[in-house]
Amino acid sequence: MYTCGIDVGSRSTKVVILDEDSTVRGRGWRLTGGKPADAAHEAYNEALAAVRLSQGSIDATVATGYGRRLVGGDVEQYTAVTCHSAGIYHAFPNTRKLIDIGAVRSAAVKLNDHGQVHRFRFNDRCGAGLGRFLERLAETLEIPLEELGQLALFSRDPQEVPGICSVLAETEVLNHITRGKKPADIIRGVSEALAERVASMLRQVWTDDGEISLSGGTAKNAGMVHALEEVLGKPINIHHDSEFMGAIGAALIARETIDKKLKTGTSA
Amino acid sequence: MPIARLIESIRQKVDDPSYPEIAEWKASHPGGKAIGCFPVYIPAELIHAAGMLPVQIAGAMGNVKLDEADGYLQSSVCSVGRSTLELKIDGHFSGLDGMIFPSVCEISRGLSGVLKRYDPDFPVIYIHYPQNLKSAYAKDYLVNELNRLKSVLENLSGNKITDEALLDAFKLYNERSELLSELAQFQLDHPERLSASESYLLRLAGVVVPAERHNAIIEEALKLLKDSGDRHPVRLRMVLTGAFCERPPVEMLETIEAEGVAIIHDDILLGQRWWVEKLPLEGDLISILAENYLHNTVINPVVFQPESTPCNHTLDIVERTKADGVIIASAKSCHPAHHDSHCIVRICEEHGFPFVRLEFEEDQRVFESTRVLFEALLEARERLPIAGTDKGNNVVGST
């Protein structure tokens, strides 16, 4: 029994194939780069090759992410909120609060005790593009995206950055560079501003019990995680596979639809 | 389906920002003048009685880029404010012979000042409605304001506003209120046969045509609806609130309805349904208008009615219509709507209603985030154990 999840993000496309006890067997990754359908197809084949399986042996596939409708084939579609929640709940069953910082859209989700979405909130119009902003920050400071996070931890004098919108924050970052501020201090300032914005989203869907988990590509950014933990005053679960969390969740939901069909006697 | 054809014909006309019907009306009414009315409520009865065409200003519906207006109004101003100025500057409003601005908020007030300086010989009238409805001095003040408006309209049109003309106008607009509430009742009872976006388009048809034509359109629609079949999927019945002034893009409602969410009650174009009861027809008509403004106005975010808070008002509607939840849709930067929304959010939480909160803007082209919002809401509800109304099971989303 194999299920597959395809997460077509605006930045990158991730595919995973899970076996019956939901461990990741095969995986595929491609830059979406303006051609979502091709990226999904290539990543899917890469995952299949990794598991040395033919397409026929996949029992159910679910697509998610902004390009989910372009995947084609008899593939069910679910939103990123539902998939990231299913994935994170599977990884950390005590999670009641989920933050997903995507390239364009960020979401704060409150889960009930069954790991289902009880309340969620997207960023408002001004808070869009947080993921993309961190990428551009790395470009401006000429630092690889992965190292952005670690550097922030060494900051001793964080520079204030207006967190209302990424365009405004960028002009302020350039101003800090001009005044010779150290990259570590600038990144720390940016992380705190973005953390503040995400935290205000989370507070509107808040529940006091349960753990907080961070999903999506930004989870690898240690500086962001640290800033979020400071603003929220609570530890945050980070999964090593957080970038693929959406795709894993999609595959888990594919499994759920199979089990539901078996229960109601209608064969797949 | 004839009803679909009628609505489609209205959609084409409504999308044209130059309001072509004004020229049509002026062709058949030589010397006739048209007066633009900024939302929400303007006493159209007075304008009609002066033999003029009341034109309800409803923005450019995204067909016009707001680059001229950006020279005068900051980007934190709502779209209807900026597009009204844009349509005036780039000539789309050339058919209008004057504009009336009510005391809705500082945008309406500020815009009237900017326009007065931009075009000093274009008549701009600002009318301040009383907010202290309980004060014994409010009625005299409002009668004075309405008489001031009446004399301005008389000078502008060159016609005397006789009692007979005003009485005819009262009857005409009473009839319209009746037809509109019949339409709203049909939208509530048969969402599968009349969607909110269609009912909204039928109301929009009256934005630029005289009341008589608008009544005829709605009458015809109601007739066609009688034997129309089911056309819209209904998975969830929700109430929409917050879009009382700037009107939302039609595509936004259609995006929501495409997910199977039926909007069975809304407050869009609230100015057309301002009176709770029909206006009486005996006595001095100006003081009837003033009297009714103080005691017979629909609950809304821009009149100070402390005895009915926005939350209780929304709760009554949800219970009366037996809706599954509430959509709080407010225009971007609309302060009155945003202030009320936090109180409505709290009442939904206390009563376990699912609610969705979103913003709209006139030059919005992409409704992807609106669509994902409702998709995620419905997905979550289906995966909840039993989608009941107890506290645990309401699912809420918002941008």
Next chain:
Amino acid sequence: MLACGIDIGSAQTKCVIMDGNAILQGRGIVHTGANQQRAARHALKAALREAGVEEYDLSITLSTGYGRHSIPFSQKSETVTICHARGSIYRYPETRTVLDAGGQEMTAIRVDAEGNVLDFAMNDKCTAGTGRFLESIADLLNMSMKDFRGIKYHETDPLFVSNACSVFAEQEVINYLEGGKEVEDILGGVFEGIAERGASLLRRVGLEDEITFTGGVSHISGVSSALELVLEHKVNSGIDGVYVGALGAALLALDQSKHR
């Protein structure tokens, strides 16, 4: 007598050397990156090489833009808008209104015959980051800013792209990509959005003949032809628009040295 002007932009650093009677001797342009002093030095080296002179031959250097005070080898500095105003009349002497669209800010300036600033208006907080916005769109489409120069605006059927906020416009571009729209039409819409922002700024300071379009973004012919369409008015622009700030700085250096 050799005057040098350095303009450290958010995206590119430009350097210009001219002689006593304002004849251009050499130019240099480099990517600014994270170290502004280093970029200024490299741009100067390139200009010196083209002019065939050494640094000690320069009589006066004036710097502008980011970090203008901390350029070791420049004696004077001015703000970017003052330099753009002065430089705008170098190639088009009849200029009276300037639109400078650089990496971060867009500025409309009204100038007199000598290139002095009479009035200026900068973009609203929400519509900042023009050049930066184009770079991220290029990134999304796997193209470079140079590829944009090949786009003929009049041959595109521009899609509607919001001109209110660049972050939001980016989302619209992503959705058009998802909808399989033509890249040319998307770019047509993007150029039109920027042109409209420029036009509303120009209207704030008042349109006076001749209008000159300067700054890095003015190199993209698609944007300047969109601007002409939106303004319904002829606009001077050209491939050296990006140097106008540095030209102005050099000219101001000359003006100041003449007075002594």
Next chain:
Amino acid sequence: MKAAQIEDRARMMSRLLVERYYRELDAPEFSDRKVVYLFTSGGIGEFFRTFNFRIVLPEINAVHCARAKISREMIRYGEALGHINEMCTYVKSDLGLMVGPPKGNAPFGKIPPPDLVVINHCGCSTYIKWGEALAREFNCPVQIIDVPFLSEDRPTESEHKYVKGQIEELIPVCEEVSGTRFDPDRLQDVLKLTEEAISLWLKLLQYGKKRPSPFDSYFEGVVYMAPMTIWRGTSEAVEYYELLIEQMEQRLAASYSPVGEERFRLVFEGSPPWPTFTRFKTMFERWGAVAVASTYIRVVCACEGLTWGPDNPMDYLADLAAQSFYNWNHLKKINFIENLAKDYEVDGIVAHSVRSCRPISIGQLDLRKYFATEAGIPTLFLDSDIADPRFFSSSQIRKRVNTFFEALDKRRKRAAEVKKA
């Protein structure tokens, strides 16, 4: 007294008046006095003072939160209550402080909950929503004084009657809530003090005409105006402004300028960015730029164009309630600022637009267009926010301020050369 002593006494007195105000709000000996919530624009504090009310102004709470650098935290609490990004940051700060976790405990004082909310709706429709929200949260009665937006330069007869009538209708409500009978003579005495304070205040503003101006009517004016909000109608306010005038005379004698050497004379239009007030102030100080006149200080107390006096108390109160700067129409504002520019011989105008505050920012761009392109007065347009520091982009604002003054400086040098040649 030597000049230095007067400077210190004036600074000390303005600080003391603020501290005493907040101490008395929570003082045990006044705990039997009821609390009324009012708003600054068209706020008639004197009327409620005669009923021995303790007076709280939610806007002043928001200003002091910003000055005490806690507005970001209060706004965070306000947003957690559901007030989203778009809305007035004063409202979010105040509701965050009063309804959020702090429950009215601020570093500058403990703010008591209201027994009565009076919405003096004069120029700002957000007051209505703010007042309703406070009354709902604290479950207390709410009344409104609805002031029509001035269609002409002065309130018309019908507008005046409507406002005056509503103030009279408030008397029984105040008597019931405060437990104090209305005393017309006491009101008249209080209003005499108000009139005196207003005339001294107007006299103080005239000092801006001097060269150099001893007084910055924006960066110092917004501090000096505090007693006009919280102590109007008391002898303390009169004493304070008498001291300030003495201070100005001393400064004149020493030809003192608040920026050292006065190089540019400006009119400031719009409210200050409170959380980044000092950073904003130094940007202008560096250029020797002084606000010789400003408009924001005319919001808290109508002082020009009053037709009535203390001998007709109710009419005078109606006038004070109606003629605040927020309630002026667009054309009246432009004419007034143009006269200020002429009378105070200024070099330019600075219009600071704030995102939250509609009565201030709507029309400011048109105002800039008129002065810069038609009236030929160089005008700088800046935008940030009154209480949320996240909207203050210092690099954007610093660049515009520097460009504005460099252009002004160049033009002045060129004009000098032309005169010489």
